[in-house]
Every structure is written in structure tokens, then in C-alpha cells.
Amino acid sequence: MKFLVCISNVPDTTTKITFTPDNKEFNKAGVQFVINPWDEYALTRAIELKEAQGSGTVTVLNVGEADTEPNIRKALAIGADDAIRVNAAPKDAYFVAQQIAHYAKEGGYDVILMGKESIDYNGFQVHGMVGELLGIPTVAPAMKLDMNGNTATLEREIEGGKEIVEVNAPFVASCQQPMCEPRIPNMRGIMTARTKPLKVVDAVGEGAATEVAEYQLPPKKQGVKLIPAEQAGELIKLLRNEAKVI
Amino acid sequence: MSVLVVVECDKGEVKKSSLEVASYGAQVAQMLGTTATAVAVGEASEANLATLGEQGITKVLFDAEPRLKDFVNGAYTKLIAAATEQEQAKVIVLANSNIGAAVGSRLAIRLKASLATNVVELPKANGSSFTVKRGAFSGKAFADVVLSGERKIIAVKKNSIEALHNAGQTAQVQAFSASLSDADFADAPKQVVMQDQAGGILLPEADKVVSGGRGMKGPENWHLIEDLAKALGAATACSKPVSDVDWRPHHEHVGQTGITVSPNLYIACGISGAIQHLAGVNSSKVIVVINKDPEAPFFKAADYGIVGDVFDVLPKLTQAVKELG
Ligand SMILES: Cc1cc2nc3c(=O)[nH]c(=O)nc-3n(C[C@H](O)[C@H](O)[C@H](O)COP(=O)(O)OP(=O)(O)OC[C@H]3O[C@@H](n4cnc5c(N)ncnc54)[C@H](O)[C@@H]3O)c2cc1C
Ligand SMILES: Nc1ncnc2c1ncn2[C@@H]1O[C@H](COP(=O)(O)O)[C@@H](O)[C@H]1O
Numbered sequence: 001m002k003f004l005v006c007i008s009n010v011p012d013t014t015t016k017i018t019f020t021p022d023n024k025e026f027n028k029a030g031v032q033f034v035i036n037p038w039d040e041y042a043l044t045r046a047i048e049l050k051e052a053q054g055s056g057t058v059t060v061l062n063v064g065e066a067d068t069e070p071n072i073r074k075a076l077a078i079g080a081d082d083a084i085r086v087n088a089a090p091k092d093a094y095f096v097a098q099q100i101a102h103y104a105k106e107g108g109y110d111v112i113l114m115g116k117e118s119i120d121y122n123g124f125q126v127h128g129m130v131g132e133l134l135g136i137p138t139v140a141p142a143m144k145l146d147m148n149g150n151t152a153t154l155e156r157e158i159e160g161g162k163e164i165v166e167v168n169a170p171f172v173a174s175c176q177q178p179m180c181e182p183r184i185p186n187m188r189g190i191m192t193a194r195t196k197p198l199k200v201v202d203a204v205g206e207g208a209a210t211e212v213a214e215y216q217l218p219p220k221k222q223g224v225k226l227i228p229a230e231q232a233g234e235l236i237k238l239l240r241n242e243a244k245v246i
Numbered sequence: 247m248s249v250l251v252v253v254e255c256d257k258g259e260v261k262k263s264s265l266e267v268a269s270y271g272a273q274v275a276q277m278l279g280t281t282a283t284a285v286a287v288g289e290a291s292e293a294n295l296a297t298l299g300e301q302g303i304t305k306v307l308f309d310a311e312p313r314l315k316d317f318v319n320g321a322y323t324k325l326i327a328a329a330t331e332q333e334q335a336k337v338i339v340l341a342n343s344n345i346g347a348a349v350g351s352r353l354a355i356r357l358k359a360s361l362a363t364n365v366v367e368l369p370k371a372n373g374s375s376f377t378v379k380r381g382a383f384s385g386k387a388f389a390d391v392v393l394s395g396e397r398k399i400i401a402v403k404k405n406s407i408e409a410l411h412n413a414g415q416t417a418q419v420q421a422f423s424a425s426l427s428d429a430d431f432a433d434a435p436k437q438v439v440m441q442d443q444a445g446g447i448l449l450p451e452a453d454k455v456v457s458g459g460r461g462m463k464g465p466e467n468w469h470l471i472e473d474l475a476k477a478l479g480a481a482t483a484c485s486k487p488v489s490d491v492d493w494r495p496h497h498e499h500v501g502q503t504g505i506t507v508s509p510n511l512y513i514a515c516g517i518s519g520a521i522q523h524l525a526g527v528n529s530s531k532v533i534v535v536i537n538k539d540p541e542a543p544f545f546k547a548a549d550y551g552i553v554g555d556v557f558d559v560l561p562k563l564t565q566a567v568k569e570l571g
Contacts, residue, residue: 013502013522017386026383037503093361094354119384119502119525122364124342128319128351137433138319140348143496156435157497158317158344159261160448163435177503178496209360213377213390218528224535224545229554233566235534238550240570243532245511246454246478 001056001147001169003046004109006100006126007039007075008090008118009068019215026120026215035071038115040078040182041175046113047079048180049147057081059107063090063099069198077185077193088203093121097129098205105134110169111152116141116176127174137167140174249275249282250335251303252326254345255290262451263341263402265301265409270368270402271339272302272410277371278337283307284417285329287322287345289315292419299415307332307422313431316438317345321430323352328424330357335397342401343450350401360395366406366529369393384502384525405453405508405531441497449498452481454511455530457500459485459523461516461537461556465493470560471515477567483507485517501526516556519544536560 011017012032020027035043043060050056060075062068063086072083084107086099104112117124124140131138143162144155154173156163185193227235239246251271253264260268268284275282281304286295295306307329314321326349330338338353340346347363354361366388367379376398382389393400449455456475458468468482475482482498489499500507502525512530516537517523524547527533535548538555545551552559 011383013384013525017383019387093351097355120382122382122384124347124363125351125354125361128348129355132323132352132355138348138352139433141344156317156344158438159450161438161440163317164437164439165433165435167433209354209393209395210362211392211394213392215382216388216390218386218388221547221549224548224551226551226553229552229559232552232554232559232562233569235550235552236563236566236570239511239532239534243511243549245532246567246570 001050001053001111002107002109003050003056003058004104004107004112005039005043005046005058005060005075005080006112006114007043007060007062007071008036008115009033009062009064009071010036010118010120013037013119017217023214023216024212033068033071035074036115036118038117038119038176041177041179042113042115043075043078043080044182045145045175045180046111047183049145053147059084059109061086061100061103063088063096065089072198073193074185076196076198077189078183079189080196082197083199085198085200086203087200091208092210093123093125093129094209095205095207097126097133099203100126100130101133102204103201104130112170112172114172114174116174127172131172134170136170136172138172138174139165139167141176142173142179143176144179145173145175248280248333248335249278249337249339250326250330250333251282251284252338252340252346252349253284253286253298254341254343255286255288255294257289258291259294260298261341262409263343263404266404266407267339267341267402268298268301268303269410270400270407273368274337274339275302277369281305283329283333283335285326285422287314287325288317295419296416299417300412301410302412302415303417306417306419308419309422309424311426313434316435318431318434319348319352320432321426321434322349323356324426324430325424326353327356329422338397338399340399340401342403347401350399354399357397357399358395359397359399360393361399361401362391362393363401365400365402368407369400381529385506385528386525403508404450405510441495447479447481449481449483449507450505452507453509454478454480455483455507455509456480456513456515457483457485457517458488458515459517460487462488467557468494470556474513474560474564474567477564480511485523514544515560517544518542519547
């Protein structure tokens with residue numbers, strides 16, 4: 001089977017968020033970028049399924065500029081076979097989805113795996129859009145994915161529970177824990193990743209459907225009001241009379 | 247032209263988050279000088295749908311097809327697209343839930359609409375420009391996003407909009423059929439498994455949450471969390487390491503890689519306040535932190551705090567809540 005895993009390049013989870021002076025863009029200066037944590041579930045599960053089937057390929061795809069290549073190489077080191085980078089800044093979910101749909105169709109992939117959401121944009125959008133553009137089902141967010149021939153059994157998380165869903169390839173799934181234990185690169189992986197093919201292609205399709213006018217940081221908290229442990233009950237009175245939340 | 251609101255129902259009742267969505271849609275309709283129509287998905291009852299008048303909804307479309315009781319992305323998308331065409335809707339509002347957001351992204355393509363998820367405020371409409379505020383960077387920032395498409399889809403984050411309650415108003419419930427075929431049910435679930443929620447309160451919908459971390463020492467101590475939650479009518483949650491070692495189930499884990507919650511009250515017990523944990527809770531209205539370490543980073547994000555031992559403090563809090571009556 002041919003697996004396509006879409007990875008986005010995001011600021012490390014501990015990054016202090018700041019913006020450019022016009023507040024229109026995230027300030028990348030000095031920031032460490034990582035593979036979106038959710039996408040690591042997609043990548044590892046694709047590799048596991050390929051190994052279980054004993055044949056097939058795992059291709060990673062990223063829509064991004066040249067600075068994302070270290071993380072694409074990392075995905076190759078973890079075990080993907082080859083990579084595609086669509087050479088463009090990811091303008092919005094619609095723009096990214098068009099690229100993925102186009103190259104997924106061109107490559108004839110059977111299973112397209114993504115993360116639940118990108119931790120920078122928090123869109124939860126690209127997987128649904130790609131499914132719709134290709135006219136195939138999207139199962140999002142999936143906590144479990146097993147394949148039997150052409151048929152996949154997935155657990156889809158819904159508020160308060162889960163649905164067991166069966167779909168036939170081709171399909172899109174967006175992955176989250178506890179699907180698998182994400183792998184980290186080993187020495188051999190890092191060595192072989194250098195020579196694995198990484199194809200750079202041009203963006204296609206229309207522009208974006210949305211535009212960020214301005215980013216803002218949340219208002220600063222007033223500071224914590226401490227209540228002595230011996231008078232813990234006082235807290236409950238404050239929550240009722242002052243904060244008015246109980 | 248109208249505003250179309252998608253309401254999710256469960257066991258014959260509109261979910262709380264969908265009451266917020268309906269109120270959001272009604273206010274957008276008012277801004278645009280039109281009315282708000284709802285389309286119901288899930289296990290709905292006509293009598294309950296009529297009460298959406300209290301949230302400002304004029305009319306509710308209801309397809310009684312029994313297979314719509316469970317979430318099916320294909321069928322829900324087709325149903326809502328058909329309702330959009332019938333109502334000539336320009337703005338579609340849904341919940342930023344696993345259901346609403348999943349359907350929203352398919353609809354955005356099908357209806358050639360601009361989509362914003364995770365929206366936290368009413369839009370600013372000014373002439374032809376239409377801007378919404380949405381959460382980004384896992385709660386660490388907000389973005390004002392311009393929706394330039396002729397049609398706009400907005401997925402509203404839970405607990406960010408106050409639900410309206412205009413007592414006595416009723417909505418008119420109309421039968422609606424999207425002529426769904428078997429092909430639309432390709433992703434229909436074979437089985438639906440609902441978890442037992444502590445005290446019957448769904449964590450993503452809860453307006454109060456009591457949460458425990460590694461400082462609770464072990465699963466045998468969780469009755470302290472549960473007792474306080476029960477007294478408050480709150481849901482229970484935990485930090486990632488707690489669910490990683492199976493002290494608590496995975497679906498209770500909040501944070502960057504877990505559930506994001508935005509309740510009115512979040513009480514963190516024995517949780518250090520790592521940035522990945524804060525990412526899932528920092529949009530809570532009031533945060534209370536109980537930790538024996540005065541240097542715990544969580545205190546910086548808290549509104550109220552007690553420096554103390556959870557085993558001593560929690561029973562006192564539960565007692566105090568009971569005494570409130
Ligand atoms: C990529 C990534 C994603 C992550 N995602 C998440 C996530 O989604 N959610 C999440 O929670 N974490 C996440 N983490 C883990 C996170 O970094 C922290 O390790 C975790 O939140 C710590 O959990 P904790 O506060 O329960 O435990 P600890 O950090 O061990 O803190 C325990 C706290 O309890 C206090 N304490 C101990 N005993 C008592 C007592 N008797 N009374 C009162 N206080 C006491 C201590 O002072 C301490 O502050 C992630 C990490 C990474 C790298
Ligand atoms: N620039 C990108 N390149 C490749 N895949 C992406 C990109 N952005 C998002 N994705 C994929 O889409 C998923 C959902 O992203 P989002 O809709 O932005 O939350 C991510 O987890 C990735 O798998």
C-alpha cells in the first residue's frame with residue numbers, strides 16, 4: 001500500500017509566542033521548529049502498517065519553504081521512504097489542502113494520514129478539506145487505525161465516547177493518541193535519511209480563502225490571590241461571592 | 247438570505263454547546279438584518295427543538311432519518327449543504343466540536359466558503375469585510391481572521407459565548423429531507439461506545455472541572471478529586487502523565503496533546519503547570535491552583551491559589567462547598 005503522511009512544521013511546544021511588529025506574522029526568530037506532535041502519530045502508524053504488510057511505501061509531504069527540510073529529513077530518519085516538499089509558505093488550510101489533494105491524486109496514494117490538528121494554527125481543517133477535494137471519506141480524529149487488506153477499522157473520537165468506523169481505501173484519517181508510540185530516529189535512520197529522495201515541487205491551485213489581519217496575545221492575568229491552607233474554606237466563599245463561578 | 251445554525255442533539259436534547267452556537271447565530275443574524283434557521287443533527291426531539299426559540303432561532307429544519315442519530319460525516323455534510331441552499335444561507339455557524347469542525351471543513355470545500363474554527367467572539371462585520379477572532383497557538387494567542395468568501399463558516403469554541411434565554415419564545419420545527427442515499431453513509435459507525443462520565447458530566451461540555459496531577463500520588467486517592475467534583479457539579483480531568491500510567495482514562499487528559507477545555511472554573515490539584523498542560527486549560531475563566539510548592543509555575547497562570555497539601559486541602563474544600571448549600 002502507498003501511504004502519504006502530511007507533516008506540518010511547528011514551533012516547539014515550549015515556545016514563547018511573539019509576533020512581528022505589525023502583528024501579522026508569527027516571529028520565527030530564535031524559535032526551534034519540530035514536526036507537529038500529532039503528525040508523529042500519523043507517521044509512526046503508517047510505518048508500522050507498512051511493516052506489518054511487508055510491502056508498500058511511506059511518503060511524507062510538507063507544504064513549506066526550504067527551512068522545513070530538517071524536519072522532513074527527521075521524518076525520513078524515523079522511517080519514511082521518500083518525501084515531497086511543496087515549495088510555498090502555507091497560507092491557510094484551504095491553500096494547504098489543495099496542494100495535498102493535488103499531489104496525493106498524482107501519486108495515487110491509498111491512505112492519507114495527518115495529525116489531528118497543527119498546534120500552531122489549531123485548525124482541525126486540512127484533513128476534512130482534503131477528503132472533500134478528493135471525494136473520499138475523512139475519519140477525524142482517529143484514536144486507532146488497523147488495516148485488513150483494503151479495509152480500515154478506525155476509532156473516531158466524539159465528545160464523550162468513540163465510534164468504530166470501517167472504510168475502504170482510499171481515505172484520509174487524522175491521528176491522535178493513543179494510536180501508537182511515536183518513534184524517534186535512530187543512528188542508522190539518520191544516516192540513511194540523507195540519501196532518501198526529497199522532491200521539491202511547485203504550488204498549484206487557487207490562493208487562500210482566509211487571511212490573518214492581526215495576531216494578539218491574551219490579556220495578562222491579574223496575578224494570583226493566595227489563600228492560606230488553614231483557611232481553605234475561604235476559597236469557596238470567594239469563588240461564589242467574588243468570582244461568581246459557583 | 248439567512249444564517250444557518252447547526253445544532254447537535256443527544257438523547258433528545260440540544261447539547262449545551264449548541265445552545266451557545268444557536269445564540270451566536272441569532273446574534274449574527276440580527277447584525278445582518280436577517281433571521282436564524284437551525285438544522286438539527288443527532289438524536290433530536292421535535293418538542294425540544296422548538297425551545298430553540300429561546301436562543302433566538304426562528305425555524306428549525308429536522309430530518310427524521312434514523313441513521314442521522316449517530317455522527318456520519320458524509321451524510322451530515324450533505325444534509326447541511328442542502329439546508330444551506332434551501333435557506334440561501336451566507337453564514338453557517340456550528341460547534342467547534344469533533345463533529346462540527348469535521349463537517350465544517352468538508353462544507354467549506356463543497357460550498358466554496360471561508361472557514362474559521364475555534365472562534366471565540368461574535369464577528370465584526372463592516373461593510374463587506376467580515377472578521378472573526380479565533381484561538382491559535384494552543385491558547386497562547388488569538389488571531390483576527392478575515393473571511394473573504396461570499397459564504398462564511400464559523401465553528402464556535404465551547405464556553406466562549408453566553409447562551410441566550412428568552413423564556414417563552416418558540417421556534418417553528420419543519421420537516422426537511424436531504425434525500426440521503428446509502429452512499430452518504432459510507433463512514434457510518436459500526437458501533438458507538440460512550441464512556442461513563444464521572445457524575446454524568448461530559449468533560450468537553452463541563453462548565454466546572456476538577457483536575458488532578460502526579461501530586462495526587464496514585465489512583466487510590468482520586469476519591470478526593472471526585473468528592474469535590476461531585477459537590478460542585480464538576481467534571482474530572484487529569485494531566486498527561488496521570489493518564490499515561492493509567493491512573494485515569496485517556497479521555498480525561500487535558501492539554502496540548504489531550505482535550506482542550508475552557509470551563510468557567512478549573513481547579514488544578516497537584517499539577518505543576520507545564521506549558522503543554524496550560525495549553526489545554528488556559529482559556530478557562532477562573533483558574534484555581536492547589537500545590538504544595540509555592541514555586542510551581544501554575545501559580546503564574548492562576549486567579550486563586552492555595553499553597554498546601556492536596557490531601558489536607560481537598561477535603562476542606564469539599565466540606566466548604568457542602569456547607570454553602
Ligand atoms: C510534546 C509534549 C506534549 C505534552 N502534552 C501534555 C498534555 O497535553 N497535558 C499534560 O498535562 N502534559 C503534557 N505534557 C507533559 C508536561 O510537560 C508535564 O510533564 C506534565 O504536565 C506534568 O504533569 P503533572 O503536573 O501532573 O506532574 P509533575 O510535573 O510531576 O507535577 C506534580 C506537582 O504536584 C505537586 N505536588 C506533589 N505532591 C503534592 C501534594 N501532596 N500536595 C500538593 N501538591 C503536590 C508538585 O509540587 C508538582 O508541582 C507534554 C509534554 C510534551 C513534551
Ligand atoms: N503545511 C502543511 N504541510 C503538510 N501538512 C500539513 C500542513 N499544515 C497542516 N498539515 C496537516 O494537516 C493536519 C491538520 O492541520 P490543521 O488543519 O492546520 O490543524 C496537520 O496535523 C498535518 O498533518
